[in-house]
Amino acid sequence: MKAIVVATTATRGGLGVFGMAGLCALLTLGCDDDCDAYADEAAGTAIVMHVRNDLTSPLYLATNGCTSQILPFEVRDEDGHELQLQLPACVTCEGLQSSDGMCEASCMSPPTIYLAPGGLYELTWSGQYFAETEMPDSCYEERAQDHCWRMMGLAAGVNDITVLAHQSCTDGSSSGTCTCDSSAAGWCQLSSSGYLGDEPLEETATVDVPPGEPVLITFAP
Numbered sequence: 001m002k003a004i005v006v007a008t009t010a011t012r013g014g015l016g017v018f019g020m021a022g023l024c025a026l027l028t029l030g031c032d033d034d035c036d037a038y039a040d041e042a043a044g045t046a047i048v049m050h051v052r053n054d055l056t057s058p059l060y061l062a063t064n065g066c067t068s069q070i071l072p073f074e075v076r077d078e079d080g081h082e083l084q085l086q087l088p089a090c091v092t093c094e095g096l097q098s099s100d101g102m103c104e105a106s107c108m109s110p111p112t113i114y115l116a117p118g119g120l121y122e123l124t125w126s127g128q129y130f131a132e133t134e135m136p137d138s139c140y141e142e143r144a145q146d147h148c149w150r151m152m153g154l155a156a157g158v159n160d161i162t163v164l165a166h167q168s169c170t171d172g173s174s175s176g177t178c179t180c181d182s183s184a185a186g187w188c189q190l191s192s193s194g195y196l197g198d199e200p201l202e203e204t205a206t207v208d209v210p211p212g213e214p215v216l217i218t219f220a221p
Contacts, residue, residue: 035139038093044127044153047207048214049073051123051163053115053186055219059165060178061121062196063110070111070123072165078158083129084149093135093148100142112169112190114178119186122214127154159207163217164200171195 051072053059061072063086075083090103115121130149137144169178171194180188203217 035097035136038097038133038135038139038148038150040092040094040151041153044155045210046127047125047154047161047209047211049123049125049161049163050214050216051115051121051165052216052218053117053119053165055167055221056117057167058117059115059167059201059219060169060194060196061113061115061163061165070113071125072113072123073125073161073163075125075129076160076162083154084131085125085129087130087149087151089149092130093133093139093150096135096141096145096148097139098141101145112178112192112194112196114169114180114182114188114190115165116182116186119182121185121187127209128152129154154209156209159209160204161207161215161217162202162204164202165219166196166198166200168198169194169196 051061061070063069063071069086071085075085077083089101091099091101095101113121129152131152132147133150134146135148135150169190171178171190171192178190178192178194180190182188201219203219205215205217207215
């Protein structure tokens, strides 16, 4: 079998009209690296959480960072390593196999949940997180990078889930406090994120994945 010879000015910084992944596709023998091994995984095991406020004052659940998701919690695996719940880049490792990975710099205001005394808020985490990964240079469409972020799905095992809740929130309203009309379950989403200035309270539940029922996390006196 003859290999097809392609003339190119390939460098680590750029490959002209061919990306490295495209160049590999043109070669009869292809490249040795298995780029499929860096594809996004399925979401994995979804976790349903019931966050209950047994305090006499409201709580505020919010997400740190630029995201439209409600992720007011941290997850650590059975080895104590914190999982990266938000994608720190524009695209995952899989996305970098077919694009340059560039995106516009923007930051979405994360939503904030008001949880009244006695209220219960249900949230579902897909079990999706991101792992820092070294992908072979030949798998990148454009410039190779030192690392990329692969989407992972939560596997079976023991994980610690820590919910973070703030006790104070201020906004630009006349009252200066963050309020909204609560549902029958005792919660609502604020129209603006507000300013959470205090150190959050923390409550942790140890979860054996997959759990057979929703995980109850209670903030109590």
